[in-house]
Amino acid sequence: MATADELYAEGDRLKKAGDLDAAIGAWQELLSNHPDHALAHSALAVHLQKLGKFDEAINHAIRVTELEPNDTFSFMQLSVIYQRCGRIPEAEFAMARAHEVDGAR
Numbered sequence: 001m002a003t004a005d006e007l008y009a010e011g012d013r014l015k016k017a018g019d020l021d022a023a024i025g026a027w028q029e030l031l032s033n034h035p036d037h038a039l040a041h042s043a044l045a046v047h048l049q050k051l052g053k054f055d056e057a058i059n060h061a062i063r064v065t066e067l068e069p070n071d072t073f074s075f076m077q078l079s080v081i082y083q084r085c086g087r088i089p090e091a092e093f094a095m096a097r098a099h100e101v102d103g104a105r
Contacts, residue, residue: 004034011043020047038067042074045081054085065097072102 002010011026024047027040034040041060049057061078068074075098082091 001033004030004037004040007033008037008039008043011040015043015047020051023047024051036067038064038074041067042077045077049081049084057081058085058087065094070101070104072098074098075101 007026007030011023011030013023014020014026015023024044027044030037030040031044041063045057045061045064047057048054048060058078058081061074061081065071065074065078075094079091079094079098082088082094
């Protein structure tokens, strides 16, 4: 069985090769065995949003903030995902949270 890092790298390789569906499948497989892998959630958030799967993308971006609550970038990414999904009030809230986290450091 492949390690979490190997599965993540495989998804990244597939994405770079232009096979986004297979990349998403690799990251989803990774999460089935390692549900707290923040990078896989982050990658899925970005690429599911690009495919118009907004609710799924947002759920993955939220999960990243739960796994990395002290990481400013996690909240910034959530804000961008919300913006791209047309959910501006939520995007503004997530950006405000990013500033709070950044200020707390």
